[in-house]
Each structure stands twice: as structure tokens, then as C-alpha cells.
Amino acid sequence: xxxDDRVLDDxxxxxxxEEPTASVLSYxxxxxxxxxxxxxxxxxxxxxLLWPPGVPVGLVVLAFAQIGVHLVFFLHLGSxxxxxxxxxxxxxxxxxxxxxxxxxxxxxxxxxxxxxxMLINMPR
Amino acid sequence: MTVATIEAVPTELAxxxxxxxxxxxxxxxxxxxxxxILSDIVMFSxxxxxxxxxxxxxxxxxxxxxxxxxxxxxxxxxxxxxxSYTCGLGALSAERRxxxxxxxxxxxxxxxxxxxxxxxxxEFAGMVSKGAGPSRSGFLSAFFALVGMHGAHVTSxxxxxxxxxxxxxxxxxxxxxxxxxxxxxxxxxALDIIWIGVLTLVYLMGVA
Numbered sequence: 001x002x003x004d005d006r007v008l009d010d011x012x013x014x015x016x017x018e019e020p021t022a023s024v025l026s027y028x029x030x031x032x033x034x035x036x037x038x039x040x041x042x043x044x045x046x047x048x049l050l051w052p053p054g055v056p057v058g059l060v061v062l063a064f065a066q067i068g069v070h071l072v073f074f075l076h077l078g079s080x081x082x083x084x085x086x087x088x089x090x091x092x093x094x095x096x097x098x099x100x101x102x103x104x105x106x107x108x109x110x111x112x113x114x115x116x117x118m119l120i121n122m123p124r
Numbered sequence: 125m126t127v128a129t130i131e132a133v134p135t136e137l138a139x140x141x142x143x144x145x146x147x148x149x150x151x152x153x154x155x156x157x158x159x160x161i162l163s164d165i166v167m168f169s170x171x172x173x174x175x176x177x178x179x180x181x182x183x184x185x186x187x188x189x190x191x192x193x194x195x196x197x198x199x200x201x202x203x204x205x206x207x208s209y210t211c212g213l214g215a216l217s218a219e220r221r222x223x224x225x226x227x228x229x230x231x232x233x234x235x236x237x238x239x240x241x242x243x244x245x246x247e248f249a250g251m252v253s254k255g256a257g258p259s260r261s262g263f264l265s266a267f268f269a270l271v272g273m274h275g276a277h278v279t280s281x282x283x284x285x286x287x288x289x290x291x292x293x294x295x296x297x298x299x300x301x302x303x304x305x306x307x308x309x310x311x312x313x314a315l316d317i318i319w320i321g322v323l324t325l326v327y328l329m330g331v332a
Contacts, residue, residue, distance in 0.1 A: 012154030013310060027212040034205050038323075042198060045328040055332050063324040067317055074212055074313045086158060093162035097169040104173035 013075055013086045030073025037066035150303055157307040161314045164277075168318055171270040172325060179330065181262035188263070188330025191256055193247070197327045200243050201319065204278075207236035208316040215309040221297050230289050233312070237282050244275050267326065274322055277315050284308055 041062045214229030258268035
């Protein structure tokens with residue numbers, strides 16, 4: 001295309017670098033792993049397979065595992081040098097997501113704990 | 125493809141990190157769209173945070189455990205998973221310039237996405253008719269905001285898919301159409317990733 005194949009291009013997110021057959025294989029493997037993780041999530045939430053207080057932690061772990069499967073097999077994010085920019089952008093996005101969610105939950109939980117005396121008098 | 129084998133090339137020449145001149149349009153377009161998707165996920169994180177904070181505030185109204193039907197949620201999840209799969213296979217067919225196979229996979233992607241949307245809308249309609257609409261409690265406001273925003277994204281994805289199919293039929297698989305298809309498949313896979321969060325936080329933790 002641009003005639004200079006001495007240069008290793010950055011890889012764009014969402015594109016598989018392998019041969020076409022390997023890509024079909026990677027999508028199929030991703031689908032299988034994602035289905036396994038989904039079924040495991042439903043089983044964990046509906047049975048007593050896990051120690052009940054540990055169920056939310058188990059669900060979060062399974063969700064992160066499945067998100068990882070989607071990123072690697074469907075979005076083809078890898079650790080190669082051609083993926084550095086994509087991974088850096090993703091890492092920054094995850095940092096913001098983490099700050100927003102844990103920050104909100106933490107602050108509001110604190111607020112609720114400190115406002116307990118008022119809540120008793122308030123209509124629910 | 126322009127991607128050279130990794131063994132043959134010193135890695136410090138990777139473009140976008142100072143070596144080898146400007147990157148091809150395809151790389152730039154997809155990277156820009158990747159940044160958009162990440163900003164969209166940051167927007168969703170606000171809704172996730174609101175739901176996490178408000179999920180206990182049912183104001184005496186129905187709770188998630190009373191409202192959610194996990195069998196439907198499982199079918200919805202499978203619809204989205206398989207539509208992500210057919211979307212990926214469609215993107216592969218398009219890259220290999222197999223127009224007819226792309227159209228078949230696009231039809232499957234659309235059908236599965238529409239099935240997801242149909243189940244979700246009937247779930248919403250059932251909740252509203254039971255008096256559990258978004259104005260009932262803080263929990264339900266946050267639920268409809270978060271799940272409804274994901275549903276709105278799926279709707280716009282379906283409209284975009286129809287538009288892409290029309291472009292492929294009218295223009296063929298030209299490079300700029302392929303770039304738009306690449307952006308679409310990024311968008312569609314990202315929706316699936318957001319659904320994993322919705323499934324875990326809203327449905328599975330809400331019922332467990």
C-alpha cells in the first residue's frame with residue numbers, strides 16, 4: 001500500500017494481524033471462552049457453589065476475565081509494540097473509570113454513614 | 125496488508141512513536157475511534173457509579189430480585205455475544221473482499237441485535253406496566269438510565285449497521301467503506317463489553 005514494508009506499523013484496534021484462518025479461529029475461541037465465562041457467572045450467582053458472601057467478588061472476577069477475553073479475541077489488543085498506543089489509551093480510560101466508580105461509591109458510603117442520625121427522621 | 129513480520133523489523137521503528145513517518149489513514153481513523161469508544165465508556169462509568177450508589181434506594185418499591193427475569197437476561201446476553209461473533213466474521217469477510225459473505229454475517233448481526241433490543245424493550249414495558257417505571261424510586265431511575273443508555277447505543281448501532289450495508293451495496297468494499305466498517309465493529313464489540321458490566325452489576329448482583 002505505501003511501499004515501505006521495512007516499517008512496523010502501529011496496529012489499529014479491532015484488526016487481527018494473523019492469517020485469515022487464524023482469525024476465524026481466534027473469534028471462535030473468544031466466543032467459546034466468553035460463553036463459558038457467562039455461564040460461570042450465572043452458575044455462581046444462582047447456586048451456593050461459592051461461599052455466599054464471596055459471590056460478588058467471584059462475579060467481578062468473572063466479569064473482568066470475560067472483558068479480557070473480549071479485548072484479546074474480539075478487539076485483538078495484544079502486548080506487541082504495534083499495540084502500545086491502543087493499550088496506553090485503554091489504560092488511561094480504565095484509570096478514569098476506576099476513579100469515577102470507586103470514588104462515587106466510597107464518598108456516598110461515607111456520607112451515608114455520617115448522616116445516619118438525620119436519616120432516622122427523614123421519610124424514606 | 126502493510127503490517128510487516130515482527131522478526132524482520134526492529135521494533136523501535138514502529139510508527140506513531142517517532143519512527144518511519146506518518147501512519148496510514150486506516151491506523152489514524154481506527155485510533156481516533158478507539159479514543160471515542162474509551163470516552164463513551166467513561167460516560168458509562170458515571171451511570172454505573174450512579175447505579176452502584178442508588179441500587180439500595182428502592183423507596184419501598186420493588187427490588188431487583190422481584191423484577192428481573194434471569195432467563196431473559198441470559199438470552200439477551202447470548203444474543204449480544206453471538207452478534208459480536210458474527211460481526212467479527214463479517215469484518216473478516218469484508219477485509220477479504222467477500223461481499224456476499226459480509227452481507228450474510230451483517231444480516232445475522234442485525235437480527236441478533238434486534239432480538240436483544242426486542243427482549244429489552246418488552247422487559248421495560250412490563251416493568252412500567254407493573255408500576256415500576258423510572259419515576260418509582262432512585263434504584264429504578266438509575267436502572268433505566270444505565271440499561272436504557274446501553275439499549276440506546278444498541279439502537280444506534282443497528283441504524284449504523286443498516287447504513288453500512290447500504291454503503292457496501294452501493295459503493296462496494298472500497299478502502300473508506302472498509303475504514304467505516306472497522307469503526308462499526310469496534311463500536312459493536314465495545315457495546316458487548318459494556319453489557320458484561322450491566323449483566324454483572326445490575327442483574328446478577330441484583331438477584332443474588
